[in-house]
Amino acid sequence: MAKSSADDLELRRACETAMEGTKQKVALSIRVAKSRGIWGKSGKIGKGQMAKPRVLAISTIEKSQQTGAFLHVLKYSNGGVLEPAKLYKLKHLSKVEVLTNDPSGCTFMLGFDNLRSQSVAPPQWTMRNIDDRNRLLLCMLNMCKDVLGHLPKVVGIDVVEMALWAKENTPVVSKKRNIQDGPVSAADVVAESDMKVTVEKELVSQAEEEDMEALLGVYVMGIGEAEAFSERLKRELHALEAANVHAILESEPLVDEVLQGLEAATIAVDDMDEWLGIFNIKLRHMREDIESIETRNNQLEMQSVNNKALIEELDKLLERLRIPSEYAACLTGGSFDEGRMLQNIEACEWLTGALRGLEPPNMDPSFANIRAVREKKTELDKLKTTFVRRASEFLRNYFASLVDFMISDKSYFSQRGQLKRPDHADLRFKCRTYARLLQHLKSLDQNCLGPLRKAYCSSLNLLLRREAREFANELRASTKASRNPTVWLEGSGGSNQNVNNADTSTVSDAYAKMLTIFIPLLVDESSFFSHFMCFGVSALAPPGSPANGDNNDDDLGIMDIDDNDTNSNTKNASELGALNESLRDLLDGIQEDFYAVVDWAYKIDPLRCISMHGITEKYISGQKADAAGYVRLLLDALEERITSQFTRFVDEACHQIERNERNVRQMGVLSYIPRFATLATRMEQYIQGQSRDLVDQAYIKFIGVMFATLDKIAQTDPKYADIILLENYAAFQNSLYDLANVVPTLAKFYHQASESYEQACTRHISMIIYYQFERLFQFARRIEDLMYTITPEEIPFQLGLSKMDLRKVVKSSLSGVDKHIGAMYKKLQKNLTSEELLPSLWDKCKKEFLDKYDGFAQLVAKIYPSETIPSITEMRDILASM
Template structure:
């Protein structure tokens, strides 16, 4: 309000030679939104005119303009509506009745009091005051003679111009003022009375000055006559002396008048700006700090006290005894109110915190805290506590500006209480989360049956987890190295990528992991608003908000640091509890690290969007580092398990466990990481895992004794190719093509190597034929070679009649069936490829017979059609 008064005085009233004495922020009754100001003013020139001026902001809102003015002599009645109760409404009766609603009762009372004093001082016709408390009007003595108290908030419009005309007192004037102040013993103790006395004497001097001027005019007329005579009688010297005396007399009168006015202005300045009302003094000393009205009164009083203490005194004011006494009074009031406020807020902290933690309730069973929110995994809300304390925010700001040590003491007290309160609530909250998390496992299946359901046992378990995430993740010492099992029993075994921590794949299912995901998300969703609400309260209550437009950058950094330090102290247990919860989840199932990485990354991203430097963002970022390490450790553990895989010498290999494990890992990961911020981490893990799968498939194929190498490579790379084609993982497109290539190559190699068995002698014969041709023997001359003549050819062909060929093919089918596994269903694919290869070889043999034995009439004992029937009947019979 002070800034508005100065602006109005400077922009509106000083240009019109007016002085602003009192101001009230009002709006018309029933029109709350259109605010304006009613101003009580007097002119600086005599005769004094007293007006009530209505001022409002321009439509653009960047300056004030004078809208309407009334002469005080036209005011007939002031109706305050109610003299016994606080009521912001009042009426002013001019030519018509104007009904107003003030922004506060205190402003209304101050304005009416000023109008009453102006009426008493300047008007003969007295205004009628209705429903105005007589106590309000009696609080200011000698109202008909004194300057209105409303001037204590006014701005002296002519002070700056008057200072330019200031003239130093000469020795005689100083003696006269000292004599005057000695005569008036109350000049220092009662500055207001002394000012009134000077004002009256100034009026007497004004009258004497006028009389002197009038007398001077008569003397001038006489002197003019004397001048005429002096021209004749040579008396001009006498006239000059008389004129000098008159001029000197007038100058002395003017100096005395100016100096008296200056002295009066100085005294009025001290009275206006260093006077604290009795109501404010009572509020500071005994005001009620527990009721809304009492708090508002204390806020107004503390702000008024701060304005009085911060007033810019003019040179020499600090040496006046009255000023020193007022400053001493202000210091005592400040210290007294600071002690009262500190003690009261300490008591409020204690009461509110104990009420929030239920410690104040008689017979309260503290052990029930854990089960209080078991049904719903939630954290208690402290919005009622924050709402109650925010009523004191302005008083905390006052304490911060006046008593820094008490402000900091209250800050430490609040932090200490909240630290204990949140530590207990957060600990209980995480205990419930761990119980629910442990319930996601199927204890009846035994691998995690050691995790108890009872709270006491769980507490003992979780206490061992605090700060020991490194001991839990990757604890696979209890796992037996994977052994490749036969195809008939493989589905009963857990895959490499699912046999994690202390849990096997058979003990986990999608529902368990989904439940864990919901629990972890609920934990983060409860912590986020809790931290944000507390940080917002701390910033508002302790006045640590950032104002970039007016606050220097360095001060902003300091405010952020203060908020962060308080939040770190209050929520010091959150990071530890989160790490413990993460360690437990990772111990239950390392796959949980995928869920936690996605959820934690999303909440970190959300917190950084709200405030990158907030406590929540920093803390979740630290925890995210731990989650990412667990995720990396999970991937590294699976690669290590692949490297340690051993094969059975008694059964065929089939699809390796880590190949099916990668399939299940990829299926789950694609579901979890759909639209996730950390997709890049998964892509990197994919590349590491698939390269390890490729490398270890080849390793197992090379070490296999029961199953041919080509079969191991063919079946496993076919499975990998099918998986990557179905999931369409873009970052593994090159690996998908490579898997297809390896599958095709080893299928062809296996078919070629296996087909040589049924027609072995015939193959050897034609290999010899091709060798002779390669040595330079002409094809049509091969039949003349003793070892490869027509007779030898017929002898070899007779060894492979149709029945023998079919029998050989049947044995080959059985052998292939033993090599291949059922899961991949490649038997018919391999058999069809063998049929194509057999036909190709048959045609190759026929071609060699036609070229090397032309016209011999030698043919195979069976035809291509016979071969097709052999392959078809063998496949159907099995």
């Protein structure tokens, strides 16, 4: 018989090595084959179900007063070393089943009650022989019985057969131990029991074994007499049944007595059930009565609470609907005198609050349909309408009476010999008394403000126009200035130069004073009107701007009572449009008095339009706020009026310039050239750091007409055209030299005149030179023309260009050359009216002549090398001596 792997000490040591560190002792280790259902009906191994070698090891561990038992499944690694694969606790072993489909009986399965997935088939373990199987199973069963105290279910194997095998395979082993081995542990005992099965460790006790042997003996003894044994069993069964029936019959009196007791109990129970039914009906009726009483009580309590809450709410509503008699009297018939305004304001505040209190969300919407609320709202609306009508009528009359009082008093306006600055402090003080009232009117009925605004604008417009008219009239009457004629650039002379030099600064000062007095006044009035009449737009120009004084008189000293308009910086487009329309009504017509001052200043000195234009621009730049929109429009209109007047002056002056071309003959410097220099000098004085656009545009128009007129005059007599052009362009440069250095626009025209002057000089000098030396330079021109087509050697052989022809030309032109040059000087001097130009023109003439003669001498040296003519040095000396 082959040696079992359970006795392989090397295998046991390998298992201990794999379990090193767990403090467990190996009780048994044996090699097995693992598979899953490898035994089919045919007993063949299925595909993919090859058995895998494994080692099963049973181990124990000592704990506090307890011993634990484990089943280890170990597998071989790639290097052939055992390593743990599975671990089972034997206390969870519930079933040991030997498979019947394995003919050898060496295959079994182990079932554990703590496995998570019971749907997966447990692995099947196959031993090498029956002895190895019995040895492993006996070890596990002994461990479960002795250590754990219970046995698992055994299926497919006879326990008696296992016991008999254990008795037969239990060798007698000496239990002597060497003293040096030490004390015997529990694990050693288990290990010995595995190898040496004793009687005490058997699965079946001695008494059980004897009973089983006797039973088996009886069973074996009667195995050949099955029919006799069956008959015996039947007889015994019939005997037992007869004994039972006899016992029952003997106990009949007792049964009758029990039945009588049961019947009496049944009658008592029926009586009790009837009484309980009666009591149940009475209790149900009582419960219904109690529920009804509780329901009525709850309803009464709820009704009491609701009535109390309703009374409180009605008291609040009645208090809200009550109209105090003093407020009703004030709203319907009270006085609007200054002393009574506090009562009026209080009444307005109460009325506003009462009306808002009847509107959602201040009042519950469910109250809106109550008749008392509707009637009270109607009554409040009547109070509001009555008060708004009375207050509007009073304010319209009040505004008119204030203005009428001021207009009737002449001390408010400028008088002869005394300019009066308009003072509206008293007017505004009186109006502020009713500012709060106006805000309440806006809150009560915003539509009522339209007629009030118109009435205020209509009344104040009369006062402002009267003040402006009286101030402008006295301003013009008290201003002394000599009137300058508008004939600045016409050709006739006279005493106009002296008149043009008169000081007219008082004119522009008067205009500036008009703006200084009235523009801040109009801005303040616009701002005051915007606040006083409750427009929801921003204030005017910020304090410190040129158009607004440091004192802000439009501050009414009150807060806006309308919750929707508390942000004064919020600009509403519709409000701003309405404000501008009202400002137009307030200030319309006052521009006529400003126009009168502008027209008066223009008649005295048209050039003062430049100063007035600059003054107006400063005020326009200071008006930034939206509420001063109409003041900005007024300034824009003034600027446009000043610009149109100055444009009119420029057009008249240009017309005077154009009149010069109608003269029959014009020689020398035209009169408008020096006069323009005088005009430009004075215009620059009037600018004084202001915007140059107006003056620069005038310069462009003036000089454009001047140059065009000069060209037309020059073309009337082509013989003297260049003389007229060079003299006038020279005069233009000389008169504007200083201004052109500081005025970019004039500098541009200065350079244009310089170029035109040079061109006219070149044409005039060339004409004079050709007039005296025409044959000489004509001969040179013919040579130059032929040099483009033939060689220089062939030119002397051309008709009219022979050496003889050259000698004739030189003799006629250069014999007595000093006389010809003198004639050229006289020709240049003859028609020139500006003597100061003669030296520079004569120098240009000599230079031009030398340049032309130098070219002629070079041609002669190249074409006629054997011919001699006066050299350029000789000619230069002759010119220098002239």
